[in-house]
Structures are given as structure tokens and as C-alpha cells.
Amino acid sequence: MAASYKFEIYKDKSGEFRFRFRAPNGEKMFASEGYSNKASAKSTIKSIVKHVAKADVEDMSKAMKAPKAKPAKKKKKSKKK
Numbered sequence: 001m002a003a004s005y006k007f008e009i010y011k012d013k014s015g016e017f018r019f020r021f022r023a024p025n026g027e028k029m030f031a032s033e034g035y036s037n038k039a040s041a042k043s044t045i046k047s048i049v050k051h052v053a054k055a056d057v058e059d060m061s062k063a064m065k066a067p068k069a070k071p072a073k074k075k076k077k078s079k080k081k
Helices: 038-054
Strands: 006-011 018-023 028-031
Touching: 006 028, 006 038
Parallel strands: none
Antiparallel strands: 006 018, 018 028
16 A cells, blocks of 8 residues: 555643644654644644645745844943942
8 A cells, every 4th residue: 555645643742732744755744733632633633634625825935024123222331430
């Protein structure tokens, strides 16, 4: 049987449930945030499977540039008396 794309649900070191999506070659394509229970992780996977084909792709690579940070103000030296 040929390898296929798959979701893997696992429990992390802090005890939260997470999932990752793997390509047929084993490469991790994306991973989830942590969920307090397995049912929530499974529910999110079901939602992704249901809606992904209809999802829009939004190209954020051409988004506006972030404003430049203002230079830090210099502290005035106190005069010793």
C-alpha cells in the first residue's frame, strides 16, 4: 500500500493534545496548537477536512511593511555636585 497524507494526534510534554499533518514522504507540513482534550483536537481536524477545499488563499507576502521602530531616547547624564 502506498503512503498517503495523514493527521497524527499526539500528547505533548505538558499533557496537551496536538496534531500534525504529514506528507507521504513523512515530512511534517504543519502542526496545531495544544488542546486540553483529544475531542477538541479531533474536532479541529474534522473542520479542516470539511472546509479546506473551499478555503481562499490570501497572499500576505505583499502585505504592507511594518512601521520602522523609533530610535530609543538617550538618557540625560546627571551632573554630580
